[in-house]
């Protein structure tokens with residue numbers, strides 16, 4: 001009998017965990033279960049639509065899907081179609097790889113006003129996450145937008161808002177989202193960090209890209225920029241120096257020679273969102289950094305804005321029956337072990353940090369731990385899951401179905417647009433009914 005393994009979540013951490021399990025336990029039977037009828041998680045729903053090269057990593061995941069013993073079980077949601085207890089009873093090893101899909105939100109007055117759009121809603125809207133909010137109306141009317149946070153998600157949001165029709169035409173952005181962005185009379189986009197340029201978690205390529213936009217000029221006040229990165233920890237000092245060099249070129253830019261301005265602002269936090277039926281402005285407070293923490297001063301100022309996107313991180317979605325949370329809001333675990341037979345990888349294990357490749361290292365570590373736990377094969381796996389799902393009239397989507405969806409999306413693309421993504425589960429399921437994948 002072969003080891004039966006359920007991997008919950010078909011994003012990068014799930015695929016790397018499945019691959020590492022195949023290498024460690026030859027002949028294991030692995031079900032990669034996902035709530036959506038399509039695989040690849042954050043590569044599809046998180047990576048920015050203009051970062052097509054990053055998405056090439058799915059070629060590797062497709063190869064893993066093709067390996068003997070691996071099944072994609074899409075359109076099956078943990079907590080809705082199958083419970084945590086059932087999964088444990090059906091599989092020798094359960095690996096939780098479902099990431100963190102809920103946004104962290106601002107807890108300030110006015111944070112529920114129309115115009116405030118969470119990062120998951122915003123990114124979900126342009127990346128076609130089913131059930132995400134339609135932000136088109138708000139965005140298409142925006143003259144000024146604020147993105148709170150100094151991470152790569154904040155830069156993705158700001159960059160996409162600043163792009164022109166021709167820049168968006170070569171991406172896999174939802175066409176309606178591209179239309180809204182292009183129609184928006186946006187002149188000013190503020191990216192606001194509560195701490196300084198040294199503390200910002202931007203990556204160099206993402207920061208540099210802000211210098212390559214067709215109609216947008218990126219600006220920063222040189223008063224924010226330290227003379228060097230000596231205050232940074234040694235392990236990251238070189239990276240911070242490179243970022244500082246980019247920021248210095250932005251500080252030399254001229255505010256008047258482009259229609260759109262991206263203002264990188266540091267040492268400031270929103271404290272109140274102003275408006276009646278729609279936000280119109282944000283009250284900000286100036287911060288200083290004391291022992292690494294942002295501390296508010298008495299100085300406040302206002303920014304007029306119609307849209308505010310807090311890009312301040314993510315948290316776990318609540319899933320019924322799941323073990324309690326550990327510190328940092330991750331699934332409580334010890335080096336990746338949740339309990340004997342159940343493990344956690346990726347963002348659900350370590351929090352919303354790192355790049356795609358980080359999940360490979362993470363998965364290998366956890367699979368090494370699983371090897372030391374020496375699980376034995378005794379549970380039904382595939383067949384048991386199929387029985388439970390069919391008794392509940394749940395029809396999973398398999399890899400063949402996914403490839404029909406994939407082919408249909410690619411066929412809807414054009415010379416320059418690689419695909420037009422389906423935005424609803426119904427559309428995806430309809431595409432699985434076609435005869436053959438291309």
Ligand code: NAP
Nearest residue numbers: 149150151152153154194195201311312313352353354355
């Ligand atoms: P992140 O890098 O952790 O950035 C979150 C930002 O939010 C930080 O600047 C943080 O400031 C700020 N923040 C948190 N709470 C705040 C509050 N209450 N008020 C104001 N600011 C607050 O997270 P992310 O941008 O969401 O990205 C998640 C992960 O995905 C990261 O590892 C990122 O690198 C990765 N990612 C990578 C790419 C790429 O490689 N192209 C693209 C997107 C995402 P403090 O530092 O002061 O806490």
